[in-house]
Amino acid sequence: MTIDRAEAVLTDPALSDEVDTVLRRTAHGLRAAAARGSVDFRRNDDDSIEVLATSGVNPLGDQRTDQRTLVAEETDDPWARLGDHATPLAMESVAQYFDSAHAPDLVVLHAPTHRFHGNTGEHGSLSTTQARTPFIAAGPGIVARGIVDEHLRTVDVAPTVTALLGCAPVDGHDSLGRRRSGIRLKVQDGDERAELIDPDQRPDHVVLFLWDGCNPQALHEMAAKGEAPRIADLIERGTSYRHGAIASLPTATLGSHMTESTGVLPGRSGVLHNTWYDREADRVVDLLDFAQMITARDHLRDDIETIHEALHRNEPGATSVATYEYGDRGADWSTYIQMSSGGAQGPLTDEERRRHRDPDFMGIPAYRNYSVYDAHSVADAKYTWSGDLGALPRFSWFTLNLTDSAGHAGGPHSEIGRAAIRDTDARMGEIIDEIDRRGVLDRTAIIMCADHGMQMTAESDAVDLSIPLHDAGVDHLMVDAQYVYLR
Numbered sequence: 158m159t160i161d162r163a164e165a166v167l168t169d170p171a172l173s174d175e176v177d178t179v180l181r182r183t184a185h186g187l188r189a190a191a192a193r194g195s196v197d198f199r200r201n202d203d204d205s206i207e208v209l210a211t212s213g214v215n216p217l218g219d220q221r222t223d224q225r226t227l228v229a230e231e232t233d234d235p236w237a238r239l240g241d242h243a244t245p246l247a248m249e250s251v252a253q254y255f256d257s258a259h260a261p262d263l264v265v266l267h268a269p270t271h272r273f274h275g276n277t278g279e280h281g282s283l284s285t286t287q288a289r290t291p292f293i294a295a296g297p298g299i300v301a302r303g304i305v306d307e308h309l310r311t312v313d314v315a316p317t318v319t320a321l322l323g324c325a326p327v328d329g330h331d332s333l334g335r336r337r338s339g340i341r342l343k344v345q346d347g348d349e350r351a352e353l354i355d356p357d358q359r360p361d362h363v364v365l366f367l368w369d370g371c372n373p374q375a376l377h378e379m380a381a382k383g384e385a386p387r388i389a390d391l392i393e394r395g396t397s398y399r400h401g402a403i404a405s406l407p408t409a410t411l412g413s414h415m416t417e418s419t420g421v422l423p424g425r426s427g428v429l430h431n432t433w434y435d436r437e438a439d440r441v442v443d444l445l446d447f448a449q450m451i452t453a454r455d456h457l458r459d460d461i462e463t464i465h466e467a468l469h470r471n472e473p474g475a476t477s478v479a480t481y482e483y484g485d486r487g488a489d490w491s492t493y494i495q496m497s498s499g500g501a502q503g504p505l506t507d508e509e510r511r512r513h514r515d516p517d518f519m520g521i522p523a524y525r526n527y528s529v530y531d532a533h534s535v536a537d538a539k540y541t542w543s544g545d546l547g548a549l550p551r552f553s554w555f556t557l558n559l560t561d562s563a564g565h566a567g568g569p570h571s572e573i574g575r576a577a578i579r580d581t582d583a584r585m586g587e588i589i590d591e592i593d594r595r596g597v598l599d600r601t602a603i604i605m606c607a608d609h610g611m612q613m614t615a616e617s618d619a620v621d622l623s624i625p626l627h628d629a630g631v632d633h634l635m636v637d638a639q640y641v642y643l644r
């Protein structure tokens with residue numbers, strides 16, 4: 158079969174510096190194959206995973222969640238392949254991905270020795286370093302436990318936030334239509350983290366900060382060294398999960414933001430990834446294209462709820478806001494809703510532009526441009542808390558993007574990556590100070606999270622994997638250098 162031929166081409170040992178592992182469906186379930194070994198598995202009706210066969214080194218064989226919690230463990234062994242580099246919750250993650258009608262026939266997980274997009278830092282694979290995201294919470298309603306050696310999942314974020322907001326438990330279902338009772342969103346795949354929530358202390362306000370692509374090992378190290386004081390303060394008075402919130406495949410921005418906004422997995426939310434081929438419409442959706450990006454919410458399934466929508470169902474008069482966030486459906490005010498309805502952004506003053514910027518990196522567009530976007534996100538956040546919208550927001554989601562762009566530019570443990578963490582810590586602090594000025598900080602719960610991790614890649618030329626596939630007679634469409642749709 159063509160799919161077998163395509164897998165054989167991509168897992169040829171001659172391509173092992175470029176291709177780590179290839180994922181696909183089979184007649185019996187799912188398969189992850191690499192040059193040195195493979196695993197066949199299936200998901201049963203009760204969501205349990207059953208391994209059907211393995212050969213050689215199973216690329217998904219090490220599913221520890223506690224590997225590589227320190228920066229040194231990443232920098233000492235940067236190019237470990239899957240199997241050596243743990244892949245927490247990987248088989249569940251692969252299974253939900255292929256639930257999507259838009260899933261490709263084969264997914265290439267690039268080896269960290271292959272710089273396929275020209276980025277020094279990259280994500281999108283199942284490795285711990287790319288799937289682990291930070292998760293920290295503090296304030297009223299949060300049980301303060303300090304740093305705990307535990308993990309949660311990105312799909313648990315929305316259920317936990319809606320529980321913290323006091324949304325009433327309902328009878329609903331998961332995104333495959335199976336009944337679930339006592340859930341906070343009408344459609345919910347994730348679980349609320351009850352150990353984190355003190356039901357006797359309800360916050361008046363919940364504010365979530367998403368630092369895109371922030372590597373949690375770097376974040377924890379900088380907080381411990383005093384270089385991220387606002388994060389250190391949240392850890393000090395709250396709880397931080399050392400093993401992180403594990404992102405589901407594709408461990409990339411759009412899919413993960415939507416999962417965190419809805420509690421529904423990327424393969425089933427309607428937003429599989431940044432980009433995919435829509436077989437029915439015969440077109441490639443590209444949510445990194447600006448016009449498509451600011452309307453990404455339109456791809457979400459109609460029957461699922463965002464946090465904003467669940468809050469409004471429970472409290473019709475409550476105000477909820479979002480800045481620079483894709484999962485903003487139902488928000489009363491959102492940067493991207495403003496932009497997509499033709500609203501102009503308020504100008505920044507020169508001082509606002511320059512604040513929290515490191516002059517050493519201003520020559521690098523990824524740093525300079527995203528510093529401006531984040532300055533806008535801060536200005537928008539402060540506007541939503543100015544009182545001009547009426548009541549202060551019950552729920553706020555503020556996204557800051559510099560940690561992702563700087564991580565791509567220099568890698569997660571580079572000088573530019575650390576500068577981005579320092580700057581973002583200060584920008585988050587500026588917003589928290591604004592909340593404090595409104596006199597409600599002691600009634601406000603704060604959550605900090607990210608959408609995916611970030612791993613260093615080796616300097617290398619990009620190899621176009623379409624060429625060996627075409628040479629072997631595999632007629633296909635390659636999307637984003639990694640998603641193979643057979644024709």
Ligand SMILES: [Zn+2]
Nearest residue numbers: 369370410608
């Ligand atoms: Zn991202």
